[in-house]
Amino acid sequence: MIDSKPRTLAGALLLGLCALGATSASAAPKYIFYFIGDGMASPQIHATEAYLGALQQDDAEPGGTKSVALHMSQFPVQGMQTSYANDRLITGSAAAGTALACGLKTNIGVIAMDPSATRPYTTLAELAKRKGMKVGIISSVSLDHATPAVFYAHESSRNNYEQIDQALLASDVDYFGGGGLRVNKWKSAQYADLSNAERYTLVREWARARGFQYADDRATFDTLAPGLRTIAINPYLDGSNAIPYALNRKAGNYPGGPYEGSISLAEFTAKGIAVLDNPQGFFMMIEGGKIDWAAHANDARAAIEETLAFDDAIRVAADFGARYPDETLIVVTGDHECGGMTLxxxxxxxxxxxxxxxxxxxxxxxxxxxxxxxxxxxxxxxxxxxxxxxxxxxxxxxxxxxxxxxxxxxxxxxxxxxxxxxxxxxxxxxxxxxxxxxxxxxxxxxxxxxxxxxxxxxxxxxxxxWTSYSHTAVPVPVLATGAEAWRFGGYYDNTEVARRIAAAMRVELDQ
Ligand SMILES: [Zn+2]
Structure with missing residues (x-):
C-alpha cells in the first residue's frame, strides 16, 4: 500500500492517517507503572475497602459507611481479565506472570518461555530497554520470585533460583527494590559450605562489579544516588527472603522495635522514581507479592494490610502521574485470585x-x-x-x-x-x-x-x-489511568494486558 499511489481522496486521507500513526510513536507514554497484586482479585480489593468502611463506622449499625474506595478503584478505566494457564484453568504466578510480562501463555512454573521451555519470550521490560527507557523491578517478596523474574529471566522452572539470581545480576535492569534473593536455594556444590550471610556477601560483590549501588540498610537506602543502577533490599527479610508482612511491620516499626527502619513498598516505589527518572522515561513493575501469601494462609487482616500497602505504592505513582498526566500510564492488575476469599x-x-x-x-x-x-x-x-x-x-x-x-x-x-x-x-x-x-x-x-x-x-x-489454601480461577480486575488508559477497558485474556501495554509503548511483543 505504501508503494502504490492513492487512487482516491479517501485513499490519500487514509495514507495520511497511517503516516500520522507512524509518527505518533513519539507520543507513547514516557512513564509506565505496571502494578501486579499477587493473589489480588475483586475479593481482596473489596474486603480492604469494606474494612476501611467498617473502621469509620461500626458496620453492625445499619446505614454506616460500607466501603471506602482505594486509589486503584478510583482509576477511570476498568477491565477484567481471565487468568488461566496454558495447561491449567487455575494458574500459578509463573504462568500468569509470563502472560502479563510477555503477552503469551505458558505452562505452570515456566518463567518467560514457551510451554516446552525451549523458546524464550521477549518481555515488556526488555522491550522498554531496547527503546532506551530505564527499567525498575520492585517486589515485596524476593526479587527472584516468579512475578519479578518473568520480566528479566527465562527459565524452565521458577525454582531455578540460582540461575534466576545470575540472570538478575546479568540483566540490564536499572533498579531492583524490595525483598532479597533466595540465596538459601542455590544448589551448586561451590556454595554448599557458605552461610546465607556469606552468600549475600557474594551477591553484594557481584552487584558492585556489575555497576550497581547496593543498599540493604535504611541509612544507605536513604542516601542512594539518583541516576545510578541500584539494588535496594529491605533491612528485614522473612524466612523466604520477603519483606515482612505490613501488619507485622505496623506493629514493630518503632525505635527499638523488631522492624525499626523497615522500608515500605511505597518507599521502594518513590525511590524507583528518584533513581530512574531520565529524559527517555522509565518502565516500572511493582509487585504486591504477599497479598497472595496472606490469602494462601487464609489470614484476611494480613491480606488487607498487604493490599493497603500495595495501594499506598499506587498512590505514589498516581501523585507522580498527576504531575505528568499526558506522559504517565498506570496499569494495576492481579495475576490470579488466591484463597477463594469471599465477602x-x-x-x-x-x-x-x-x-x-x-x-x-x-x-x-x-x-x-x-x-x-x-x-x-x-x-x-x-x-x-x-x-x-x-x-x-x-x-x-x-x-x-x-x-x-x-x-x-x-x-x-x-x-x-x-x-x-x-x-x-x-x-x-x-x-x-x-x-x-x-x-x-x-x-x-x-x-x-x-x-x-x-x-x-x-x-x-x-x-x-475462604474456600481454598490455593489460587482460584475467578477473573481479575484491570484498573488504569493516564495516557493511553482507554486501551484497558473490556473483558479479555491476561495476555492482552501485556499486549495493550506494548501497544501503548509502541513496541512489539513476540507472536
Ligand atoms: Zn501469583
Missing part, C-alpha cells in the same frame, strides 16, 4: 462485622514464631488444653476470648468455636504427626493449626470465608 459467611448470613478484624495485632507467621512458639518453649510438655496464659495471648493478638477474660460478649467464643480451637491447639502443641489426614488438610491446609484456626474464627465473625 459473606454462612454463620453471619447477610451481616458483616469487619471491624472485628482490627482486633488482630500480628499476621499469622509472627504470631506463630514470636508468640505461640515462645509460649510453648517454656514447657517440656505443653499443657493438655489452652491455659489462662495462652487465652491472654489469644485475646491480646486476635481479640477473641474463650475464657471469659473480658466483659464484652462479642469477643467470647461459642462452645462450637471453643471446640474447634481446642482441637487445633492439640494438633499444634502436641506435634501430632497425623496432620496429613484429609480432614486436617481441609481444616488447616498445612499451616499451624492453632493460628490458622484463629484467623478462620476471626474472619468468619467478620463475615469473610
Amino acid at each position: 459473606g459467611f454462612a454463620g453471619t448470613a447477610y451481616d458483616t462485622y469487619f471491624e472485628v478484624l482490627a482486633g488482630q495485632q500480628l499476621a499469622y507467621d509472627d504470631f506463630d514464631d514470636r508468640v505461640f512458639e515462645a509460649y510453648l518453649a517454656q514447657f517440656d510438655t505443653a499443657p493438655p488444653n489452652i491455659d489462662a496464659t495462652l487465652w491472654e495471648l489469644v485475646s491480646t493478638y486476635f481479640g477473641l476470648d474463650g475464657a471469659k477474660l473480658t466483659e464484652t460478649l462479642d469477643d467470647d467464643l461459642s462452645d462450637y468455636e471453643l471446640g474447634l480451637l481446642e482441637a487445633a491447639y492439640d494438633k499444634a502443641a502436641h506435634n501430632h504427626s497425623d496432620n496429613v489426614a484429609e480432614a486436617d488438610t481441609l481444616l488447616y491446609g498445612g499451616y499451624n493449626p492453632f493460628s490458622v484456626t484463629l484467623t478462620h474464627l476471626l474472619n468468619r465473625r467478620a463475615g469473610i470465608a
Whole structure:
C-alpha cells in the first residue's frame, strides 16, 4: 500500500492517517507503572475497602459507611481479565506472570518461555530497554520470585533460583527494590559450605562489579544516588527472603522495635522514581507479592494490610502521574485470585462485622514464631488444653476470648468455636504427626493449626470465608489511568494486558 499511489481522496486521507500513526510513536507514554497484586482479585480489593468502611463506622449499625474506595478503584478505566494457564484453568504466578510480562501463555512454573521451555519470550521490560527507557523491578517478596523474574529471566522452572539470581545480576535492569534473593536455594556444590550471610556477601560483590549501588540498610537506602543502577533490599527479610508482612511491620516499626527502619513498598516505589527518572522515561513493575501469601494462609487482616500497602505504592505513582498526566500510564492488575476469599459467611448470613478484624495485632507467621512458639518453649510438655496464659495471648493478638477474660460478649467464643480451637491447639502443641489426614488438610491446609484456626474464627465473625489454601480461577480486575488508559477497558485474556501495554509503548511483543 505504501508503494502504490492513492487512487482516491479517501485513499490519500487514509495514507495520511497511517503516516500520522507512524509518527505518533513519539507520543507513547514516557512513564509506565505496571502494578501486579499477587493473589489480588475483586475479593481482596473489596474486603480492604469494606474494612476501611467498617473502621469509620461500626458496620453492625445499619446505614454506616460500607466501603471506602482505594486509589486503584478510583482509576477511570476498568477491565477484567481471565487468568488461566496454558495447561491449567487455575494458574500459578509463573504462568500468569509470563502472560502479563510477555503477552503469551505458558505452562505452570515456566518463567518467560514457551510451554516446552525451549523458546524464550521477549518481555515488556526488555522491550522498554531496547527503546532506551530505564527499567525498575520492585517486589515485596524476593526479587527472584516468579512475578519479578518473568520480566528479566527465562527459565524452565521458577525454582531455578540460582540461575534466576545470575540472570538478575546479568540483566540490564536499572533498579531492583524490595525483598532479597533466595540465596538459601542455590544448589551448586561451590556454595554448599557458605552461610546465607556469606552468600549475600557474594551477591553484594557481584552487584558492585556489575555497576550497581547496593543498599540493604535504611541509612544507605536513604542516601542512594539518583541516576545510578541500584539494588535496594529491605533491612528485614522473612524466612523466604520477603519483606515482612505490613501488619507485622505496623506493629514493630518503632525505635527499638523488631522492624525499626523497615522500608515500605511505597518507599521502594518513590525511590524507583528518584533513581530512574531520565529524559527517555522509565518502565516500572511493582509487585504486591504477599497479598497472595496472606490469602494462601487464609489470614484476611494480613491480606488487607498487604493490599493497603500495595495501594499506598499506587498512590505514589498516581501523585507522580498527576504531575505528568499526558506522559504517565498506570496499569494495576492481579495475576490470579488466591484463597477463594469471599465477602459473606454462612454463620453471619447477610451481616458483616469487619471491624472485628482490627482486633488482630500480628499476621499469622509472627504470631506463630514470636508468640505461640515462645509460649510453648517454656514447657517440656505443653499443657493438655489452652491455659489462662495462652487465652491472654489469644485475646491480646486476635481479640477473641474463650475464657471469659473480658466483659464484652462479642469477643467470647461459642462452645462450637471453643471446640474447634481446642482441637487445633492439640494438633499444634502436641506435634501430632497425623496432620496429613484429609480432614486436617481441609481444616488447616498445612499451616499451624492453632493460628490458622484463629484467623478462620476471626474472619468468619467478620463475615469473610475462604474456600481454598490455593489460587482460584475467578477473573481479575484491570484498573488504569493516564495516557493511553482507554486501551484497558473490556473483558479479555491476561495476555492482552501485556499486549495493550506494548501497544501503548509502541513496541512489539513476540507472536
Ligand atoms: Zn501469583
